[in-house]
Amino acid sequence: MVGRLRRRLISFRISEQYLMKTLLPTSTAGSLPKPVWLAEPETLWSPWKLQGDDLIEAKHDALRLSLDDQRRAGIDIVSDGEQTRQHFVTTFIEHLDGVDFENRKTMRIRNRYDASVPVVVGAVSRPKSVFVEDAKFLRAQTDQPIKWALPGPMTMIDTLYDDHYGSREKLAWEFAKILNEEARELEAAGVDIVQFDEVNDCAVATVEKAAEGLKCETAVHICYGYGIKANTDWKKTLGSEWRQYEEVFPKLRSSSIDIISLEAQNSRVPMDLIELIRGKKVMVGAIDVATDTIETPEQVADTLRKALQFVDADKLYPATNCGMAPLSRHVANGKLRALSAGADIVREELSRDLYYGDERSEP
Ligand SMILES: [Zn+2]
Secondary structure: OHHHHHHHHHHHHHOOOOOOOOOOOOOOOOOOOOOOOOEOOOOOOOOEOOOHHHHHHHHHHHHHHHHHHHHHHOOOOEOOOOOOOOOOOHHHHHOOEEEEEEEEEEEEEOOOEEEEEEEEEEEEEOOOOOOHHHHHHHHHHOOOOEEEEEEOHHHHHOOOEEOOOOOHHHHHHHHHHHHHHHHHHHHHOOOOEEEEEEOOOOOHHHHHHHOOOOOOEEEEEEOOOOOOHHHHHHHOOOOOOOOOHHHHHHHHHOOOOOEEEEEOOOOOOOHHHHHHHOOOEEEEEOOOOOOOOOOOHHHHHHHHHHHOOOOOHHHEEEEOOOOOOOOOHHHHHHHHHHHHHHHHHHHHHHHHHHHHOOHHHOO
């Protein structure tokens, strides 16, 4: 066992083609809290506190602070913390043609709650890039690998009323094409990993379409949502074991997507479901975003050790369960540090196995 792991680690170390030089590279699922001077904290869809050029400058300042928080915490793959977006789905859709945000319609969201949503009134298109300037700005601030999150096609559909296509599949496909345009420009701007945030019953073919032709790494993040009340209430109805991943994982395993991001901390997702994506890189959520309690490094390490039963060490990427936008900055920073420290513990254990491992323990 140890011998096998050692060989795996050695092959990891000498391989030039890996994006990361670090074993167990840490990252967040995406969003981080915004500073109080930019938007009301601990709320989704919080209105901006500034306007015009002041707002643009403030968003960039917030992005730099968010990057600094990640860097100080020791996060290896950094992001923009989604500081320039009001909401991870809506902000992208706002930049598209064909969607009416004025005359909304009420729709049941994922069978959980009613919401007044924008309406698709014509052919959807992307007149110009949405996040590419922000990605260039982030790229200019750091040499670390950067990950950029986009909504997945099905996630976008779930927040809209369709009055034009009359087919969810058709609309999803159109969004996938638009996402692909944006993703290619993000890649050209120097993004190392493009991530699509999707629902757990997503159509894998549409995600593949969104990622088509990309030479950078691609990831799909599938989780059980932010720690907001509508989600935590819904989770209570799911029973003792959450097996929703069981449906989609075999399809993702045979897909072109490189990395699967999932939640595992304080989750009722059985860890052995990860076996269904054996061979893929896995971003394992080792931080619960639905509680203010900051994990201890040992709790994080424990989750990572469990995941290592099903993921090869060179394919395990410690992460957060989901975005941390709804948390306070103090709590989110504590969780970032815990993630980093927990990954350090397991790295240390793996390198001890590497240098002092005993071939006699080989089965
Ligand atoms: Zn999530």
